[in-house]
Amino acid sequence: MQAFFALSRRPGGTFAALTVTLLCLVAIAAPLIAPYGPNAIAPANRLMDPSLQHVLGTDHLGRDILSRLIYGARVALGISLSVIAISLSAGVALGIAAALSPRAVDLAVVGVFDIVTSFPSVILALALVAVFGPGLGNVVLLVSIVFIPHFGRVARAQTIAIRNSPFIEAEKVLGAETWRVVLHHVTPNIIGPIFVLACMDIPVVITIEAGLSFLGLGVRPPLASWGNLLNDGYTYLDQSVWLATFSGLALVLATLGFALLGEALRDTLDPKLRKAL
């Protein structure tokens, strides 16, 4: 509730709350609110301008742009939340394990994180897709790999900061096993900043997924990803501007909404992170 009020006081906060809520509702209720099927082809209606039948127009195969954008919200949110869930779980597990392990293991894990982060994120995602190929499952797994060090580094630093705290020492003295200390004491104490980081990473994941799909290396057509839609719009730009315009705007709205939401959460839940992130 505190986060909600803080959000509404920030510049663009109401916009962020409304946009993210709307996106989530649209993604959940896609089959109920989409006027047409996302892959319903009608060649006779190709590249139509917005009209009463097709509110945002149609694409080069006569598919309704609004319906594809609505289903695209499912793909964008589904992939970004899956990527964040996987990379957060793996990163936190690795980060805590590194911080509580002997120095050699810690150095090895940090070394792997350093190697992964020595690639620009887009280039690493491209290199991984080059090897394993495009597709929904691959994109989720491969983009997760890119983000694991993000969470791992913060989890490791936070664990190191509290690993010698009196309450952890007391648990150990009382004979608590390592898994118990990790699950009941370390994780709850470090998860706040990591949750904020996760919110701030959602727009970055949406951008990378859409970027890969735009290049034809992400989600495969005919699945409606905003990146695929933008690519179709780009291909037929000289004949119709509507597909490129609306799919681009959907991406801008989603990334802006989540970015503003992430900032508001960061400022509210952990002001100390404002400088660190």
Next chain:
Amino acid sequence: MRSASLQMHLAFKLATAALAVAGSVVLLMALTRLIPGDPATVILGSRATPEAVAALNARIGLDKPLIEQVFAFFGRLVSGDLGEDVFNGRPVLGLVLNALPNTAALAIAAMLCAVAIGIPLALLCARWPGGKADRLVAFLSVGFISTPSFVVSVFLLMVFSVHLRWFPVLGAGESGDLGDQLWHLVLPTAALAAGWVGYIARLLRSSLLEILGESHVRTLRAYGVSETKILMKYALKPAILPTLAVLGMGFGELLGGAVFAEVIFNRPGLGSLIYDAIRTRNYPVVQGGVFVIVMLYVLTNLIADLSQSLIDPRERARLTSGRGH
């Protein structure tokens, strides 16, 4: 003793950078081995003869153990060999060196453009914090930062090339015609710079406000020094250091992000070279191109890090007093 500490710091940073590059090569080589199926079969197709597959595996070094392949890569690298294009045997180094100037020009132009617009915006916001301009720039900055560069590229292309026809649609311009090349550079530069304008404006603004809250600035105000003079003469210099460090990292990110601008505006460059190689499964070109980008990324990070240590008197004093790392 003091200079020994600074040398230790430099040696530590250099060793870390070298390890990151070596590690990235191991990762790149290991990834090629993880390709589902045999990479040579993937490249040549399922109807290739076993002899042709074996010959290609030998050519790209996959017939050797991973560690031997990594050492062979570095051995070849010393003599300027990054491998061969699997389809026509052209050296990968030549392809990369042909593409690199276009990408470097794009990244440098985008960075200069972002600095030229971002710094005045930050000064404006820090001069009147909380004012209308500050709030507008804060909102627009988040907008610029969060808008993907490929969306900006498509929108710019749509408005200024297809609709208004002010700028050329495709290519990098006639070679030898500097004016034409610069003209072709405008839209991709704007697309790449947009996010960084917002980032620099926000980062520098917050550094400036931090400095403006310090006690020596209060003393300057007590002496009647004007706000503008305080901002330009006393606050900007220390406040810009964190921005410089971020710019170093940003340059590497721009090299990576250039792939979208190059594909959308059909510009030859490192990004489009890697993209084409991925689509044709030309693994040596992917490896060579990605390796060069990683090298440049690590190098720009290192330069930013070291220049921070050498430019900032506080950091220099910390290192020379032996309190480094």
